[in-house]
Amino acid sequence: MATAAGVLAAPVPAVPALTPGRAAAAEEGATPAPGPAPAPAAASSSVPGIVKPLPAEWFVPRGTNAETRWDAFRDADGDAVVGRHVPVERFFVRNHTSTPLIDPDTWRLRLFGSGLRGGPTAEHPVEFGLEELRELPSTRISALIECAGNGRSYYAGQQGQPVPGTPWTLGGVGSASWRGVRLAEVLRAAGLTGAAVDVLPVGLDPDYVVGGTNYGPVRRPLPIAKALDDVLLAYEMNGEPLTPDHGAPARLVVPGWVGIASIKWVGSLEVADRPLYSPWNTDFYRMFGPDYPPGGGEPLTTQVVKSAFELAAGARLAAGRRHRLHGRSWSGAAAVRRVEVSADGGRTWRRADLRDEPRADGWTRWGIDWRPERPGRYELRARATDRRGNTQPERAVFNREGYLFGAVVAHPVTVV
Structure with missing residues (x-):
């Protein structure tokens, strides 16, 4: 078996009256550091680093992201064109940096850590290729993926409280049918022990660099109870293999939780007998403010109505x-x-x-x-x-x- 994910090289191209909304919060800045080769923007795309076309009638560019327009759910006659699930071509894209192009034939999922039998290390992990995952019992679920910041622009526009970050309206969400193998099956096949506490999935996207700080690849731990409950390691979306912008070759789908938990392009899983941490559950994706504890609230989990x-x-x-x-x-x-x-x-x-x-x-x-x-x-x-x-x-x-x-x-x- 190969010992690393294969990444294809690709350059990054560079009747009440209404009250006008205040200016939306500024886009969050992210400067990609060298890492797995980011994908080029498609010729019709206005977002560098996103592969698929982003026609203006379907999407609103948001920095490194693409927000789905809600009016794209209906045609000019008002008839529905999006059913329960959003077609892949109209599904929103949330990227911290840019979409990597990963060779599914050489990709490997690496599992290691003190929560696995024998304590495999990062240098000598347990590995699964895509075909080996397909040999495990498959599961199909329907689930929403929604960015934790979906609706963020309304803090400023409706409440007069400007905040930083991507100024989503309500289009940072989508529903799809996902097929893959339950994360619990993969963990057990890798030798899960009763001592496991946290699972840390790590993405293969380029490092997230902002404000001069390199935060590394996107990664966020899951408590073992959630990992063993309903989390899916998905390799299909709406009946087809995952596409690059949506996590190919494999991604996590964490039902009901904020989108950051559903790590795309997952390359490794650390399974530990102690709590694990990353910037995405300490610096980011927690509540800070006058109505929260001085050190911030707990890491975000479930979405709101x-x-x-x-x-x-x-x-x-x-x-x-x-x-x-x-x-x-x-x-x-x-x-x-x-x-x-x-x-x-x-x-x-x-x-x-x-x-x-x-x-x-x-x-x-x-x-x-x-x-x-x-x-x-x-x-x-x-x-x-x-x-x-x-x-x-x-x-x-x-x-x-x-x-x-x-x-x-x-x-x-x-x-x-």
């Missing part, structure tokens, strides 16, 4: 006509139970019709009729409640990194 309209912000709708408003709601904690919609800035609410049987592993699609009689500017709002009683609040608790914005979002439209 959110709702989005399948409609462009600022869309123009005809007065005196019935319009069918569509949207989706989701929660990392439980299935959605109820969705309510307001067309008057939150003064009154009506129940939306749920189009799906709510499930904990994905979003729930909904619809509601609205007939605006008078021209003008309106704020549409949607709020969801999940089966654990979590409801979207009017205001999100501030944190300095802008994570987990779950408040009701004001969606502006103009009636003409």
Whole structure:
């Protein structure tokens, strides 16, 4: 067996009135350090380091990332073009640096650490190739992947609280069908012992360098209880092999948790009999701010409740006509139970019709009729409640990194 992942060389190319939102927070800066060869941007892409095309009608560039436009879920006639799962070509992309191109034939997953029988080391790990993973029992799941900063721009735009980082609106999320092998199966095959405490997956993307500090490759530990519960080591997405931007040859899918837990391009797993740490569970992806402990909150895990309209912000709708408003709601904690919609800035609410049987592993699609009689500017709002009683609040608790914005979002439209 080969002892390292094969990486293909590739150069990096260089009827209330609306209140205008404040400027979104600045993009987070990331200067890639030398590392596994990053992929070139596609000719039609406006984001260096992302492989797939990013047509403007589907995506909004966000620094090293690409946010899916919610109006891309419907065609010009208002008919749905995205079902329960987002097609790979329309799925958002979250990169700390850039997409590596990895040869699946020479890629190896390396496992080592004190939580495995015999204590294999990084120099002498237990290894699996892609074909060996495929020989293990396979599992298919449906799961959402959502960036912890999804909705971040609304801290500034709605609450007047500017924060740094990628200024996502609500398009840093996507649902897909994933196939692979349960992480528990891989760990047991590698010799998992009862002493294991944490599992640290490490990605093969280039090192993350910002502000003169090299944080190394993206990596974030999982507690062994979660690793053995529902985590998937996926090699397929929507019935096809993973593509480079979405983690090929293999990635983790951690249902219900913030997207950083679902490490892409995973190359190694350290299994330890003690807690493990990385910048992604100490410096990043924790809550800091006046409402949190001085040293920060616990590392982020589950996502909060959110709702989005399948409609462009600022869309123009005809007065005196019935319009069918569509949207989706989701929660990392439980299935959605109820969705309510307001067309008057939150003064009154009506129940939306749920189009799906709510499930904990994905979003729930909904619809509601609205007939605006008078021209003008309106704020549409949607709020969801999940089966654990979590409801979207009017205001999100501030944190300095802008994570987990779950408040009701004001969606502006103009009636003409």
